Amino acid sequence: MKILLTGATGFIGKEFIRLLQNYYEIIALVRDSSDILVLKNTNCKIVIFSDYKEINDIFINNNIEGVVHFASNIVIEHKLSDIEYLIDSNITFGTYLLEACKCTNVKWFINTGTFWQNFESDRYNPVNLYAASKEAFENIAKYYTETSNLIFTTIKLNDTFGINDTRNKIFNLWYQISQNGESLNMSEGEQIIDISYIEDIINAYKILIEHLNLDNKYDFNNEIFVVTNNEKVSLKELSKIFEDVTSSKLNINWGERYYREREVMMPYSVGKIVPNWNQKYSLRQAIQKTIKDMKND
Numbered sequence: 001m002k003i004l005l006t007g008a009t010g011f012i013g014k015e016f017i018r019l020l021q022n023y024y025e026i027i028a029l030v031r032d033s034s035d036i037l038v039l040k041n042t043n044c045k046i047v048i049f050s051d052y053k054e055i056n057d058i059f060i061n062n063n064i065e066g067v068v069h070f071a072s073n074i075v076i077e078h079k080l081s082d083i084e085y086l087i088d089s090n091i092t093f094g095t096y097l098l099e100a101c102k103c104t105n106v107k108w109f110i111n112t113g114t115f116w117q118n119f120e121s122d123r124y125n126p127v128n129l130y131a132a133s134k135e136a137f138e139n140i141a142k143y144y145t146e147t148s149n150l151i152f153t154t155i156k157l158n159d160t161f162g163i164n165d166t167r168n169k170i171f172n173l174w175y176q177i178s179q180n181g182e183s184l185n186m187s188e189g190e191q192i193i194d195i196s197y198i199e200d201i202i203n204a205y206k207i208l209i210e211h212l213n214l215d216n217k218y219d220f221n222n223e224i225f226v227v228t229n230n231e232k233v234s235l236k237e238l239s240k241i242f243e244d245v246t247s248s249k250l251n252i253n254w255g256e257r258y259y260r261e262r263e264v265m266m267p268y269s270v271g272k273i274v275p276n277w278n279q280k281y282s283l284r285q286a287i288q289k290t291i292k293d294m295k296n297d
Contacts, residue, residue, distance in 0.1 A: 162198025
């Protein structure tokens with residue numbers, strides 16, 4: 001099966017390739033400004049583009065059957081200078097992909113959304129402009145599913161972590177201060193964290209792809225699913241689990257940072273999971289695997 005993947009040089013995209021490269025023929029669509037060296041040891045075809053007008057021909061030349069769309073520009077608190085790039089990355093790029101899907105009769109498109117589209121678990125209540133742009137793209141996709149046979153479905157993610165994660169995210173920060181003894185200023189830590197391990201996340205996409213190749217595939221059209229952790233704890237409680245798993249002490253200055261405007265204190269809680277998907281790793285198991293990877297890096 002030929003799958004076109006966007007966001008291939010990002011954390012989740014790279015792990016999708018690493019874990020599923022023996023299952024599918026993956027075509028990584030990357031901008032000419034991307035660092036493709038991060039894909040040098042992977043088994044995927046890299047197709048570089050510099051102009052959105054090239055995308056349709058790329059689809060024609062590669063006989064794409066399905067699209068997994070990870071590419072996104074995440075800006076938590078935007079500035080005026082961020083707006084153009086947010087719209088370009090999160091709406092314009094995806095719309096060109098959908099147009100190419102329609103023109104070349106691609107079977108399905110798996111979009112990646114965010115819990116931030118559903119502040120306070122509302123049907124739609126964007127935490128920030130980034131989340132609003134993700135919702136806008138889903139609304140645009142409705143036109144394409146109404147005017148073609150394309151099946152469009154979304155998996156929404158919240159916090160993510162795992163091996164090979166080089167982002168400046170919470171477990172990486174905590175691991176660093178556990179090693180160098182420095183302190184870290186954080187909020188009061190009362191917000192409830194729903195954080196999912198990368199292998200569980202990729203497995204959800206794999207299972208959804210399987211569904212989209214069965215006879216009942218149209219049941220998934222315009223559906224929205226979530227990947228969520230069975231164990232949801234406060235940020236402060238999460239730090240205690242991290243300390244316990246790693247036998248370390250974190251020097252955290254709780255309450256030294258203010259909560260952000262529209263801070264998510266309770267994550268989206270009413271989404272449905274992909275049918276037949278189950279969380280494989282407990283929070284402790286996943287942290288152990290992640291820290292082991294950091295130590296071996």
